Amino acid sequence: MVPLFESLSRLAERVEILARGLEGDRRAAELMLERGRPLDAREHARAILAKVPGSPLGLALWADASEAAWLDHEAVQALTELARAVPWRGDVWLRLGRAAWRIGDPQAREALERAAAAQDDKPSSRRALLDLCDMDLAVGDASRAARWLDRLPPPLGGRDEAALLRRAECALARGALDEAAEIAESLGEALGEEGPLDEREPGRRAAALARALWPSAEADPLARRRAMELAVRAFVLEAPGSRELLATVVAATTDAPVLADLRALVAGAGLLDDPAFTAAFALAEGRRDDARAALVRALGGGDHAAERALLRLALDARDVPALAALADRRPAALPEGPKRLLQASRSLKAGEPAKVFELLDGAPFDGAADVEPWADSLREEAARALFEGPGGWPALIEMLLREARAFGKVEDLVKIEAIAAERGKPIVAAVVGEFNAGKSTFINALLGVDVAPTGILPTTATLHRVAFAPDPFVRVIVRSAADRIVPHEGLKGTLAKLHGEGAHIERVQIYAPIERLRWVEILDTPGFNAPDPEHAKAAKSAFDEADLVVWLLDATGAMKASEAAILKEVAALEIPVLVLLNKVDRLSEADLERVAAHTKAGLAEIGLVPHADILAFSAKRALAGRLGDAAALESSRWGAVETMLSAVVVDRADELRERSMRRKAGRIVEELSAVVREQAATDAQRSAEERARADTLRKAAATLAREAEEAAAWLEAATEIERR
Numbered sequence: 001m002v003p004l005f006e007s008l009s010r011l012a013e014r015v016e017i018l019a020r021g022l023e024g025d026r027r028a029a030e031l032m033l034e035r036g037r038p039l040d041a042r043e044h045a046r047a048i049l050a051k052v053p054g055s056p057l058g059l060a061l062w063a064d065a066s067e068a069a070w071l072d073h074e075a076v077q078a079l080t081e082l083a084r085a086v087p088w089r090g091d092v093w094l095r096l097g098r099a100a101w102r103i104g105d106p107q108a109r110e111a112l113e114r115a116a117a118a119q120d121d122k123p124s125s126r127r128a129l130l131d132l133c134d135m136d137l138a139v140g141d142a143s144r145a146a147r148w149l150d151r152l153p154p155p156l157g158g159r160d161e162a163a164l165l166r167r168a169e170c171a172l173a174r175g176a177l178d179e180a181a182e183i184a185e186s187l188g189e190a191l192g193e194e195g196p197l198d199e200r201e202p203g204r205r206a207a208a209l210a211r212a213l214w215p216s217a218e219a220d221p222l223a224r225r226r227a228m229e230l231a232v233r234a235f236v237l238e239a240p241g242s243r244e245l246l247a248t249v250v251a252a253t254t255d256a257p258v259l260a261d262l263r264a265l266v267a268g269a270g271l272l273d274d275p276a277f278t279a280a281f282a283l284a285e286g287r288r289d290d291a292r293a294a295l296v297r298a299l300g301g302g303d304h305a306a307e308r309a310l311l312r313l314a315l316d317a318r319d320v321p322a323l324a325a326l327a328d329r330r331p332a333a334l335p336e337g338p339k340r341l342l343q344a345s346r347s348l349k350a351g352e353p354a355k356v357f358e359l360l361d362g363a364p365f366d367g368a369a370d371v372e373p374w375a376d377s378l379r380e381e382a383a384r385a386l387f388e389g390p391g392g393w394p395a396l397i398e399m400l401l402r403e404a405r406a407f408g409k410v411e412d413l414v415k416i417e418a419i420a421a422e423r424g425k426p427i428v429a430a431v432v433g434e435f436n437a438g439k440s441t442f443i444n445a446l447l448g449v450d451v452a453p454t455g456i457l458p459t460t461a462t463l464h465r466v467a468f469a470p471d472p473f474v475r476v477i478v479r480s481a482a483d484r485i486v487p488h489e490g491l492k493g494t495l496a497k498l499h500g501e502g503a504h505i506e507r508v509q510i511y512a513p514i515e516r517l518r519w520v521e522i523l524d525t526p527g528f529n530a531p532d533p534e535h536a537k538a539a540k541s542a543f544d545e546a547d548l549v550v551w552l553l554d555a556t557g558a559m560k561a562s563e564a565a566i567l568k569e570v571a572a573l574e575i576p577v578l579v580l581l582n583k584v585d586r587l588s589e590a591d592l593e594r595v596a597a598h599t600k601a602g603l604a605e606i607g608l609v610p611h612a613d614i615l616a617f618s619a620k621r622a623l624a625g626r627l628g629d630a631a632a633l634e635s636s637r638w639g640a641v642e643t644m645l646s647a648v649v650v651d652r653a654d655e656l657r658e659r660s661m662r663r664k665a666g667r668i669v670e671e672l673s674a675v676v677r678e679q680a681a682t683d684a685q686r687s688a689e690e691r692a693r694a695d696t697l698r699k700a701a702a703t704l705a706r707e708a709e710e711a712a713a714w715l716e717a718a719t720e721i722e723r724r
């Protein structure tokens with residue numbers, strides 16, 4: 001930097017110094033500065049100031065001398081006085097700003113802003129704008145940093161490489177890696193031909209490009225090698241932040257020879273004992289506990305780099321003890337997002353999974369690419385704990401209700417309430433299959449009562465629910481009319497009559513005083529292949545309610561393509577399915593074997609694994625048997641069916657209900673998380689759009705300001721000519 005005294009030697013002052021007999025001190029001070037003896041120069045400068053207090057020349061000599069002697073505090077003092085004496089000098093403000101920045105003096109920013117505003121000292125103004133940008137980058141305010149760059153005048157031919165480098169760094173700070181890589185790449189790694197060295201900043205370029213490339217290093221070995229070389233170059237050139245960058249690279253290096261080279265490099269710089277590097281090498285060798293211990297030790301010494309390294313270790317390796325150590329010793333160094341992660345991990349361990357959602361929902365994870373995935377996996381673990389934990393249902397249901405409310409999903413609220421209510425109720429078994437398979441006959445055999453309407457003609461396009469009540473009766477629910485309450489034997493007649501009147505039957509509820517209905521309710525469904533499509537629609541609606549499906553196949557024509565298609569849909573729902581072959585009375589033993597084999601093969605092809613062995617029986621004979629015909633019961637093979645139903649359905653109703661509730665809750669969780677993801681995506685896009693809009697506005701404003709300045713300058717020049 002040009003010494004200030006040279007540029008501040010004005011005639012009037014020189015005269016005064018001569019008159020006061022201080023010329024000897026002035027000459028001596030300059031000479032001592034030239035000879036590299038700043039402390040002697042400082043004495044002479046102070047001698048001048050003792051006689052002529054506030055002399056700009058004396059102050060300039062004092063400032064030059066104290067800066068050369070690394071006395072930054074004194075330099076700030078001298079420069080502050082000097083700036084007061086010659087406030088129009090951009091170069092003085094710049095020097096003051098930089099010296100103040102070095103000692104962390106808050107007046108640095110204001111001084112640099114004054115320098116940046118200096119109209120007639122373009123080089124100082126430019127330097128100050130770059131420094132202000134660096135200052136904001138250092139505190140992570142990328143958008144303000146970019147605004148200083150917008151104020152730089154457009155480059156006269158060629159590119160403004162110093163500004164471009166900072167643009168890349170701003171992009172890095174925003175997480176716009178592609179943009180950063182593109183700019184840094186365009187700057188090239190070669191040392192530029194033009195400009196003073198500190199404006200070419202080769203180390204900083206290498207660091208910026210290495211940072212931009214690093215995230216893709218995991219997947220791309222070429223990018224990895226380049227990023228590593230660049231990080232090494234930045235480190236050798238002592239670019240700011242390059243130690244941390246290299247430590248990151250070291251920690252992720254598994255190749256032993258490369259690691260040995262890196263170790264030699266770090267040892268050469270005398271930094272092997274630096275906690276960040278000790279930890280990085282330990283991590284590279286898979287000694288995570290050692291790495292954490294080294295960083296925790298360094299925390300004791302008040303090392304800020306160790307705080308950052310420990311946080312990085314915690315997030316990279318999802319290391320809860322590292323977070324805990326930070327929370328214990330440096331709570332201020334633990335940002336809100338990671339703090340929530342720690343609390344959530346602890347809640348999970350303490351068996352309070354519901355708290356995990358409370359802690360993580362609405363936590364400030366904005367843009368923290370390393371925090372969000374960890375939070376997601378904690379949520380997942382918590383959901384699993386809620387599903388599987390004993391007595392977890394109240395907490396799970398509460399959590400689901402809260403989320404559904406937060407996202408305004410009213411239909412989910414209803415479904416969740418239904419799950420909650422389901423807990424005390426019997427399970428629901430839906431009997432499905434093609435029309436005429438014998439579903440209704442099967443249900444009647446189960447009940448031991450001939451109540452469900454059977455027959456060769458398709459009946460109503462509605463579900464018939466069979467449930468427990470102390471007295472037998474049927475409720476027929478008709479649209480826009482009063483319910484009909486009829487005895488069991490009156491059902492067929494009532495349905496036929498309502499059908500004839502064209503009434504719309506919404507639901508049929510059959511009640512019977514049969515003990516096992518307290519545990520398992522039955523849905524009788526219309527067939528899938530009935531001519532009226534409403535029948536198949538009603539049958540499918542049973543899948544929403546069912547905890548278990550009993551699939552009835554007519555053994556005289558089992559596993560047709562139409563059946564296979566619907567069974568495939570059922571398989572995808574993950575509801576337990578029992579498969580029964582009906583009407584065996586119409587088959588020979590040999591035929592039955594063939595049909596059973598064909599059915600098994602068909603199910604295997606679909607990928608449906610039945611919940612129990614496939615049994616064959618005759619519903620018609622079983623019903624006759626239950627109504628008193630002992631011989632029919634004997635030949636119906638009903639006994640095996642009863643035994644199987646007791647063992648896998650009635651006795652395990654709780655288990656089936658639990659399974660079904662989990663399935664339904666899981667579906668809601670999926671739905672809700674899709675909503676959350678979508679919302680997060682639109683939010684992210686919106687803020688990107690807003691950023692872009694703000695950027696455009698800022699640029700337009702900068703252009704306007706520049707044009708206004710130019711216009712003013714032109715006007716002034718014009719009027720000056722006129723005045724002459």
Ligand SMILES: Nc1nc2c(ncn2[C@@H]2O[C@H](COP(=O)(O)OP(=O)(O)O)[C@@H](O)[C@H]2O)c(=O)[nH]1
Nearest residue numbers: 435436437438439440441454455583618619620
């Ligand atoms: N031969 C024979 N016929 C049966 C058997 N089960 C039901 N059926 C008859 O098949 C027809 C349709 O029965 P249904 O229970 O109404 O079938 P759904 O449409 O599946 O409800 C009726 O005529 C029944 O009597 C059986 O095991 N053997």
Ligand SMILES: [Mg+2]
Nearest residue numbers: 439440453454
């Ligand atoms: Mg039927």
